[in-house]
Amino acid sequence: MKILWLDINASYSHSSLALPALHSQTEGCSEKQFDWCIVSGTINREPSISINEVISHKPDVIFSTLWLFNHNYTISLLSRVSSLLPDTRIILGGPEFLGNNECFLNRNKFVTAVFRGEGEGQINNILKALDGQMELSDIEGICMIDRSCSYIDNGCAVVSSFSKLVPPENSRFFRWDKAFIQIETSRGCFNRCSFCVSGNERKIDKIDLSSLRKRLETAREKGIKEIRILDRTFNADYKYAISLLDIFSDYQSMTFHLEIHPAFINSSLKKRLESLPAGLLFLEAGIQSLRDEVLSACSRSGSCAKALEGLKYLCSLKKFKVHADLIVGLPNYHYKQLTEDISTLSHIDVDEIQVEKLKLLPGTKMRSDAGDLKIVFSNDPPYEVLQTENMSYQEIFNSSLLSKIIDIWYNNPIWHSACREGMVRHSDFIDNISSFCQKSLSLETPLSIMKKGTVLYNFCNMYYPDLSPLIREAWEKAGLSPHKGAGKFSKES
Numbered sequence: 136m137k138i139l140w141l142d143i144n145a146s147y148s149h150s151s152l153a154l155p156a157l158h159s160q161t162e163g164c165s166e167k168q169f170d171w172c173i174v175s176g177t178i179n180r181e182p183s184i185s186i187n188e189v190i191s192h193k194p195d196v197i198f199s200t201l202w203l204f205n206h207n208y209t210i211s212l213l214s215r216v217s218s219l220l221p222d223t224r225i226i227l228g229g230p231e232f233l234g235n236n237e238c239f240l241n242r243n244k245f246v247t248a249v250f251r252g253e254g255e256g257q258i259n260n261i262l263k264a265l266d267g268q269m270e271l272s273d274i275e276g277i278c279m280i281d282r283s284c285s286y287i288d289n290g291c292a293v294v295s296s297f298s299k300l301v302p303p304e305n306s307r308f309f310r311w312d313k314a315f316i317q318i319e320t321s322r323g324c325f326n327r328c329s330f331c332v333s334g335n336e337r338k339i340d341k342i343d344l345s346s347l348r349k350r351l352e353t354a355r356e357k358g359i360k361e362i363r364i365l366d367r368t369f370n371a372d373y374k375y376a377i378s379l380l381d382i383f384s385d386y387q388s389m390t391f392h393l394e395i396h397p398a399f400i401n402s403s404l405k406k407r408l409e410s411l412p413a414g415l416l417f418l419e420a421g422i423q424s425l426r427d428e429v430l431s432a433c434s435r436s437g438s439c440a441k442a443l444e445g446l447k448y449l450c451s452l453k454k455f456k457v458h459a460d461l462i463v464g465l466p467n468y469h470y471k472q473l474t475e476d477i478s479t480l481s482h483i484d485v486d487e488i489q490v491e492k493l494k495l496l497p498g499t500k501m502r503s504d505a506g507d508l509k510i511v512f513s514n515d516p517p518y519e520v521l522q523t524e525n526m527s528y529q530e531i532f533n534s535s536l537l538s539k540i541i542d543i544w545y546n547n548p549i550w551h552s553a554c555r556e557g558m559v560r561h562s563d564f565i566d567n568i569s570s571f572c573q574k575s576l577s578l579e580t581p582l583s584i585m586k587k588g589t590v591l592y593n594f595c596n597m598y599y600p601d602l603s604p605l606i607r608e609a610w611e612k613a614g615l616s617p618h619k620g621a622g623k624f625s626k627e628s
Contacts, residue, residue: 136168136169136170136195136196136265136266137170137172137192137193137194137195137196138169138170138171138172138194138195138196138197138198138262138265139171139172139173139174139189139192139194139196139197139198140154140158140171140172140173140174140197140198140199140308141173141174141185141189141197141198141199141209141212141213142154142173142174142175142176142199143175143176143177143178143185143199143205143208143209143212144175144176144177144178144205145177145178145204145205146177146179147177149313150310150313151200152303152317152319152365153200153228153229153254154173154198154306154308155303155304155305155306155308155309155310156254156255156300156303156306157198157254157255157258158171158258158306158307158308159300159301159302159303159304159305159306159309160255160256160258160259160300160301161258161259161262162301168266169262169266171308172192172194173308174188174189174192178204178205178208182208182211182212182215185212186212186215186216186219189212189216189220190216190219190220193220194220194223195222195223195224195265196223196224196225196226196265197213197216197223197224197225197226198226198227198228199213199225199227199228199229200227200228200229201227201228201229201230201231201232202229202230202231203230203231203494203496203516203517203518204516204517206231206516207515207516210243213225213245213246214243214245217245218245224247224265225245225246225247226246226247226248226249226250226261227246227248227249227250228249228250228251228254230332230496230497230498231497231516232249232250232251232278232497233251233252233291233332233496233497233498233499234497234498234502235288235497236249236251236278236288237278237280237286237288240278240279240280240286241280244280247271247279248271248277248278248279249277249278249279250276250277250278250292251276251277251278251289251290251291251292251498252275252276252290252291252292252293253276253292253293253294253322254276254292255294255300256275256292256293256294256295257274257275257276257277257292260274261274261277272287272289273289274289275289275290275292276289276290276291276292277289293337294322294340296340297321297322297340297341297342298340298341298342298343302346302350304316304350304353304354311357311359314361315359315360315361315362315363315392316354316359316361316362316363317362317363317364317365318347318350318362318363318364318365319342319364319365319366320341320342320347320364320365320366320379321339321340321341321342321366321367321371321375322337322339322340322366323337323338323339323340323367324337324339324367324368324371325339325368325371325436326367326368326396326434326435326436327434327435327436328423328433328434328435329433329434329499329500329501329504330433330462330465330493330494330495330496330499330501331367331496331499332496332498332499333367334434334499334500339371339372341372341375344378344379344382347379347382348382348385351382351386351389354389355386355388355389359389360388360389360390361389361390361391361392362389362390362391362392363391363392364379364391364392364393364394366393366394367394368394368395368396368399368421369393369394369395369396370395370396370399370400370404371396371399373399373401373403373404374403376404377403377404377407380407380408380411381407383411383415383416384410384411384412384415387412387415389415390414390415390416390417391415391416391417392416392417392419393416393417393418393419394419394421395418395419395420395421395449396420396421396436396437396442396445397420397421397422397441397442397443397444397445397446397448397449398436398437398438398441398442398444398445399436399437399441399445400445400448400449405448408449408452408455409452411454411455412454413454413455414454414455415455416455417455417456417458418449418455418456418457418458419458419459419460420442420445420446420449420457420458420459420460420485421460422442422446422459422460422461422476422480423435423460423461423462423465424439424461424462424465424468424472424476425439425442425443425472425475425476425479426439426467426468426472426476427439428467429465429466429467429468429472432465432466432467432508433465433466433501434500443479443483446459446480446483446485447483450483450484450485450486456486456487457485457486457487458485458486458487458488458489459480459485459487459488459489460488460489460490460491461473461476461477461480461488461489461490461491462491462492462493463490463491463492463493463520463526463531463534463535463538464492464493464510464519464520464523464526464531464534465493465523466501466508466510466523466524466525467525468523468525468526469525469526470526470530470533470534473490473534473537474537474565474566477490477537477541477558477565478558478562478565481545481555481558481559482558482559484555486546486551487545487546488541488545488546489538489541489542489546490534490537490538490541491538492519492520492531492534492535492538493510493512493519493520494512494517494518494519494520495510495512495518495520496518497518502518508523508524509523509524510522510523510524511523533569533573536569536572536573536578537565537569539578540568540569540572540578543578543582543587544587544591545558547587549584549587549588549609549612549613550587550588550591550606550609552605552609553591553595553602553605553606553609554591556602556605557595557599557602560599560601560602561598561599564598564599567594567598568594571594571597571598572590576590584613584615585615585616585619585620588606588609588610588613588615588620588621589619589620589621591606592606592607592610592620592621603621606621607621607622610622
């Protein structure tokens with residue numbers, strides 16, 4: 136039986152862990168019995184190329200995983216494949232199927248079944264069912280329309296022993312050629328955020344730390360320089376977090392990306408963080424909002440005061456890059472509060488700020504409560520919020536523009552200092568640069584480094600001439616042309 140995995144990603148640098156995570160569990164299923172192959176691409180690839188590759192394999196079964204940004208592309212591609220290969224069975228999984236799947240299956244009748252939940256514990260049963268050894272409709276996590284047109288829903292599958300799973304790196308499909316690899320050292324989250332797919336009752340399971348050392352050794356031998364730890368909250372258990380940091384400190388040729396909750400950094404964890412070498416960690420600090428009434432409405436743990444205190448501490452270390460995020464469209468969150476929170480983050484000199492629109496994901500409590508919360512959102516992927524009781528559509532739109540502005544200038548190492556200084560010195564900097572860009576600049580097309588500097592320089596010359604010397608200095612340090620933009624004024628100053 137030929138099984139084809141359709142691997143569609145947002146960009147080339149990203150690689151889905153789903154195939155190697157599942158395939159590594161199938162050691163008991165003969166490779167001769169199940170011939171696995173893969174067709175990979177991105178959402179920017181011409182669909183006809185992928186279709187041609189898929190049908191050339193003539194697969195008996197197609198597996199694929201769907202999520203926010205590949206959903207529409209993948210379904211469109213598979214609908215055409217099914218017309219060309221009508222006897223091929225198609226089974227889909229991924230976070231898109233954590234909600235009710237009846238409408239999806241009735242709308243996409245070419246899909247044989249979808250799977251809800253954690254697939255590693257059920258992949259061998261699915262293979263047996265495809266081989267006729269058991270019924271697909273009996274498998275935990277499977278949702279499908281049977282021959283009598285009845286909807287079958289077998290709940291959500293949960294892996295019973297996460298620590299006993301075979302690591303994804305053991306699969307021949309694991310990608311060692313990417314800029315980074317992903318490792319999951321624990322599964323589950325203590326938080327119950329109503330907007331997150333991890334906001335459920337699943338207990339936190341952890342891997343055996345001795346096995347982690349072996350996996351990191353392999354990664355080092357393969358020349359990997361960046362490891363992204365997929366744990367939802369790295370410091371949920373501070374003792375376990377410290378044990379992980381002890382291991383990471385033995386691999387100083389790598390950088391480890393961690394998602395940390397700044398409200399729960401205790402003295403023991405602080406002591407260990409302070410002892411680590413500079414550059415070992417890249418810390419993503421979950422903020423979402425600096426308003427307690429917002430976090431409370433989302434069922435997120437930790438006070439804003441504690442989170443801000445922890446974030447200030449992380450930034451004060453000056454040895455790791457710190458990234459903080461804010462989510463537009465959360466209940467009780469106003470646009471003015473958003474801009475004030477951005478200003479607060481700039482004052483404590485967070486290295487990167489991400490402003491992202493809320494997405495009401497399938498299977499989350501906030502999606503089911505959207506009506507009561509008066510949240511208007513798109514029913515199509517990526518399910519972004521359109522309007523709330525506290526933010527108009529125009530303010531949501533302005534937030535998206537603000538997100539691009541921050542990414543272009545504040546998050547860019549070249550212009551970061553000048554942009555941050557503008558936010559710190561001038562309380563109206565954020566509002567004015569948003570208005571300036573909205574009136575005089577299209578941010579839909581990528582800007583060159585020189586163009587970014589020129590726009591920022593022209594804006595500051597108009598509104599804040601005290602910042603112009605900082606931009607000229609940054610221009611020179613970046614090695615940009617001394618005859619253009621801010622460069623031609625440097626010698627005169």
